[in-house]
Amino acid sequence: MGELTLELGAVLLLALGLKGLAKIRTARAANGLAALALLLAVAGLLLQQGFDGWPWMLLGLGVGGGLGALLAFKVAMTAMPETVALFNGCGGLSSLLVAIGAAQLPTPLDLLGQVSVLASVLVGAITFSGSLVAMGKLQEWLGTPGWTQKPQRHAINITLAVASLVCCGLVLKGMAVALIPLTVLSLLLGVGLTLPVGGADMPVVISLLNSYSGVAAAAAGFVVGSELLIVAGAMVGAAGLILTQVMCTAMNRSLTSVLFGGAMGAAPAAGADGAKDEGYKNVTSCSAEECALTLEAAERVVFVPGYGLAVAQAQHSLKELAKLLEQQGIAVSYAIHPVAGRMPGHMNVLLAEADVPYDQLIEMDAINPEFPRTDVVIVLGANDVVNPRAKSDPGSPLYGMPVLEVDQARSVFVVKRSLGSGYAGIRNDLFELPQTSMVFGDAKQVLQTLLQELRALGVGKVPAGAGAGR
Structure with missing residues (x-):
């Protein structure tokens, strides 16, 4: 009963926190509410598990919290976009690892559990690799290769997507080993979708990856039976999609043109109008x-x-x-x-x-x-x-x-x-x-x-x- 109360309180606080983030004046306090919600969620999980393995959980809380505090104080404002992209990637990786871990449990999963695992692996892997590429491009570690602006890139991405869906079908038919190629293919798909995008479109990509991380978290919530993860992931996913649409409208760009069209600002040609x-x-x-x-x-x-x-x-x-x-x-x-x-x-x-x-x-x-x-x-x-x-x-x-x-x-x-x-x-x-x-x-x-x-x-x-x- 105690853990249920804590989780319900965490859900309510998280909802209030996300609502408060919609306004600048309340954003700082809302961030604190969301952090408190996650702390309550960890406390509820400790109660639910009977404190089995609590040293590992507390260690993870300490390491993660310490790194988060260090980043909050050390990261320069110019590096904030890259940090946000990295956080999106971490969210995707977490969902991916949770799903793979759940798939290894001796207790067989029902159909909803299997579909949730597949969704979490697919979306989580795309989010992780895509976010790393976005961070690399923002840091100017990665450019936009010329081949990514050619039509054949669509064939490559479609092939990766179809192969990923085939692996999903094999997993549903009982071939759990297909999770390995599914993870690899999804990671490659994340790279293939993000690498062609130019710097001018990066705000759209960051908000979309934020939505992906929410979807992956919601799927992981179904896997582990966590109402908090389901609610939080659904809200983040929906908010990310709305923000993506706002960004596209502000740039007069469609989402399909951002993801599948030419890369705006990717590589101005020498002698291009205004480039010199x-x-x-x-x-x-x-x-x-x-x-x-x-x-x-x-x-x-x-x-x-x-x-x-x-x-x-x-x-x-x-x-x-x-x-x-x-x-x-x-x-x-x-x-x-x-x-x-x-x-x-x-x-x-x-x-x-x-x-x-x-x-x-x-x-x-x-x-x-x-x-x-x-x-x-x-x-x-x-x-x-x-x-x-x-x-x-x-x-x-x-x-x-x-x-x-x-x-x-x-x-x-x-x-x-x-x-x-x-x-x-x-x-x-x-x-x-x-x-x-x-x-x-x-x-x-x-x-x-x-x-x-x-x-x-x-x-x-x-x-x-x-x-x-x-």
Whole structure:
């Protein structure tokens, strides 16, 4: 009875935790609830098993918890997408091992148990190998081989999928040894499905792999008879699918085109449009000092964070600059594109780390109508998500993708190290607009220089209320 109560409590807490993750303001507390739910689940399992083997379980809890805590403190924000991909892979591997272990038990499984084992092995293996490939591509350890962009890759993946299903049929007919080739084939299928995907589509792949890990966990829950695993896996799987659809909509891409089409941003060809700096002819550059003068006279400023901000670890400097502008009476907000960065919500997490107020993070659909009334937009490391070509060039791989319409603002400053292209590998028409100025340099250094220049101009020292009539 005690273990049932603990498991029921764990299910409820986990559901509340996942619900709380839907909002930035409650996400931190929700994460704590989910962690508590898992701790209760372990306690319930100890009671259920009569504490048989508890030293091993406690050892696993200690090792896993210790590694998790170490990663939480040590992993840089730029490596967070890779970490999420690795965690997805670990979830898939766990489900795979649980299913294989259950299949080795002397007690024969019924039909539901056998199907659950097969689903857990198939999906878990695909999730594990696919997540490792995604992590390798995000870390730039792996590229996108040319052969993966050719039609024969579909034949290879279809062959692997059919062979995996044949192995599933053999297992159901009593040939348990077929689990070995099923595992190997599923691992290869995960590689074959993920390797062709380009960097621009990686946010979609990460959210899809997250869904896969949930499906694998739910299947493992049926194998071991754990209601918590079933509920948790089903919620994670459903949430991952919804998030995948949101990511696809934000990129104007279908899931089939991401998984089976060409790799957006995989390997821009030499001399491709915008792939080289010399493709730009009318770019205006300026110094941080000139940017500071424009900021000082502004009434409304919008920051657009991108991956370059994360690379420079400049979120704290950005928060300090925003605070200085607010002291001057200048309205400040942050425009968030759904696929900015390398994973869903990357920019939200980055800015939350610097304690940026949640109500200043404005989603794309809400901020776009405000750009025509914005004095200054500062783009920090973003590229494809602010490219006007997505609205005007039917031949562009970005065409139809909703973007932040920063080109409607009065003045735009783009902070980048160079004129290099984004993941899509195309030129950005924003850079050549008359109201756009490039501020070349590391985002953190540029922001710190802006802070110095604005302080020298006396920004932030006006009496309270002096900016009310600006």
